[in-house]
Amino acid sequence: MPDDDLLYLDHAATTPVDARVLDAMLPYFQGGYGNPSSRYSLGMEALQAVSSARALVAELLNAAKPPEIIFTSCGSESDNLAIRGVAQALRGKGHHIITSMVEHHAVSHTCQQLEREYGYEVTYLPVDRYGMVDPASVAAAIRPDTVLASIIYANNEVGTIQPLAEIGAIAREHGVLLHSDAVQAAGHLPIDVQALQVDLLSISGHKFYAPKGVGALYVRDGVLCQPQQTGGSQEFGLRAGTENVPYIVGLATALELACAEQLSEAQRLATLRDRLIDGVLAAIPQAYLTGHPAQRLPGLASFVFDGIDGEAAQLHLDMNNIACSTGSACASSEAAASHVLSAMGVEGRLALSALRFSMGRSTTPETIDRLLEALPGIVARLRALSPYYQPAKAH
Amino acid sequence: MYKEIVLEHFSNPRNVGTLEDPDGFAEVQSSACGDMMEIYLRVREGAIADVKFRTFGCAAAIASSSFTSELVLGKPLAYAEAMTDEDVSRELGLPEAKVHCSLLAVTALHKAIEDYYAKHPEARLAEAGQPTA
Numbered sequence: 001m002p003d004d005d006l007l008y009l010d011h012a013a014t015t016p017v018d019a020r021v022l023d024a025m026l027p028y029f030q031g032g033y034g035n036p037s038s039r040y041s042l043g044m045e046a047l048q049a050v051s052s053a054r055a056l057v058a059e060l061l062n063a064a065k066p067p068e069i070i071f072t073s074c075g076s077e078s079d080n081l082a083i084r085g086v087a088q089a090l091r092g093k094g095h096h097i098i099t100s101m102v103e104h105h106a107v108s109h110t111c112q113q114l115e116r117e118y119g120y121e122v123t124y125l126p127v128d129r130y131g132m133v134d135p136a137s138v139a140a141a142i143r144p145d146t147v148l149a150s151i152i153y154a155n156n157e158v159g160t161i162q163p164l165a166e167i168g169a170i171a172r173e174h175g176v177l178l179h180s181d182a183v184q185a186a187g188h189l190p191i192d193v194q195a196l197q198v199d200l201l202s203i204s205g206h207k208f209y210a211p212k213g214v215g216a217l218y219v220r221d222g223v224l225c226q227p228q229q230t231g232g233s234q235e236f237g238l239r240a241g242t243e244n245v246p247y248i249v250g251l252a253t254a255l256e257l258a259c260a261e262q263l264s265e266a267q268r269l270a271t272l273r274d275r276l277i278d279g280v281l282a283a284i285p286q287a288y289l290t291g292h293p294a295q296r297l298p299g300l301a302s303f304v305f306d307g308i309d310g311e312a313a314q315l316h317l318d319m320n321n322i323a324c325s326t327g328s329a330c331a332s333s334e335a336a337a338s339h340v341l342s343a344m345g346v347e348g349r350l351a352l353s354a355l356r357f358s359m360g361r362s363t364t365p366e367t368i369d370r371l372l373e374a375l376p377g378i379v380a381r382l383r384a385l386s387p388y389y390q391p392a393k394a395h
Numbered sequence: 396m397y398k399e400i401v402l403e404h405f406s407n408p409r410n411v412g413t414l415e416d417p418d419g420f421a422e423v424q425s426s427a428c429g430d431m432m433e434i435y436l437r438v439r440e441g442a443i444a445d446v447k448f449r450t451f452g453c454a455a456a457i458a459s460s461s462f463t464s465e466l467v468l469g470k471p472l473a474y475a476e477a478m479t480d481e482d483v484s485r486e487l488g489l490p491e492a493k494v495h496c497s498l499l500a501v502t503a504l505h506k507a508i509e510d511y512y513a514k515h516p517e518a519r520l521a522e523a524g525q526p527t528a
Contacts, residue, residue, distance in 0.1 A: 311453040385411040387449040
């Protein structure tokens with residue numbers, strides 16, 4: 001471990017590679033290094049490793065058959081392949097896409113590019129104050145020329161879990177394909193592509209203790225999708241490029257481990273998360289939890305605080321060896337406050353104070369307690385020098 | 396990302412607060428991000444006798460305000476007027492993306508001085524070497 005004293009509370013950003021995952025990967029770097037397309041033993045062994053991984057992932061997601069799993073380099077690539085791939089394949093049907101206002105940029109920026117460069121019309125469905133999409137709004141938005149709906153399963157900023165199965169039923173009823181970005185959900189919530197009635201689903205390895213640089217896209221058999229990376233015929237012609245054998249093995253292994261412990265780990269994390277939520281709301285005045293109170297990821301809690309800037313708080317936390325995420329973006333690349341919080345009706349300046357804490361395997365009750373020791377003082381210090389903070393009058 | 400001096404000013408910001416009936420006051424908001432700064436000046440005999448600030452913003456914004464306030468405290472107005480954001484961002488070694496935070500601090504300072512002169516036009520004449528009555 002780089003720093004045993006580090007209290008890492010940013011598992012939604014990334015996770016360390018699990019030792020068991022690394023063990024499963026290592027044989028394929030120098031021993032089983034064959035190209036899966038090579039027709040001799042070394043190559044065929046590599047192919048076998050990829051096939052087994054594919055079958056395992058298919059089983060874990062309850063896909064009907066292994067070829068429905070396409071390996072990619074990451075969740076963003078999976079999102080791009082799903083949206084652009086289906087849009088291109090179905091351009092004869094229409095040029096309308098439905099998505100939500102709380103998607104990850106890999107979905108929203110891809111949709112925006114289709115609008116800007118290819119004349120697509122995209123409906124961005126509003127959300128309620130908890131960040132939840134109303135399934136009825138999906139039904140209302142569907143048109144004869146709608147080719148795809150893309151709705152994130154669990155939101156990365158606030159943790160809200162969408163009613164995906166309901167939305168899937170609606171999409172199915174209207175004959176519209178449904179894609180879901182399940183990058184935050186995979187490994188943490190049960191995913192059953194039959195029950196959810198999704199046609200495409202993106203996952204990303206480094207969110208569930210596999211390395212960065214590998215993801216997957218579930219593509220239901222019969223769904224037409226144009227490859228975005230062309231060349232060889234790997235991944236059933238959907239994604240050219242020599243397969244990243246060790247990383248694919250890593251992803252499958254990590255997903256298997258996560259699914260095996262999913263229920264107990266979700267319960268453990270939910271207890272820690274609720275301990276954090278109760279502690280923050282009790283100790284810090286004018287602090288607010290964002291996202292749905294019940295329909296939320298087991299290990300994620302994001303707050304906003306009157307009067308302070310999140311990035312300053314994040315740095316104070318870093319100086320206390322605590323790692324978390326902020327919604328503030330006082331850097332020239334992304335000057336606007338979070339589009340997710342904005343869609344939920346959180347006022348602009350308040351949104352800049354957002355701090356996201358996401359728990360994982362290394363999180364213990366002590367982690368939470370140490371965070372609760374440090375955070376109130378940090379917020380108070382920043383409020384003392386803030387021109388915006390007005391303590392609420394006691395009633 | 397930040398040099399030691401920035402972390403120091405961020406952890407222990409100088410001159411935080413407000414002044415009753417300030418001689419010069421300004422509130423400046425960054426158009427680039429949500430950063431905002433309030434600066435209060437007490438001016439005596441053409442020099443900054445006291446300075447206080449409050450800042451909403453990231454570490455670079457807080458450190459820039461603190462550093463700027465420390466630089467001008469006790470100095471003549473002319474010194475403060477001549478300060479540039481480069482003086483601040485260079486000393487603090489701010490990364491490119493954060494340089495605009497130093498601009499905010501110096502802009503607030505200059506605006507507060509302008510506010511002082513607007514209330515005390517005779518002081519501007521005295522600065523310029525004009526005889527006063």
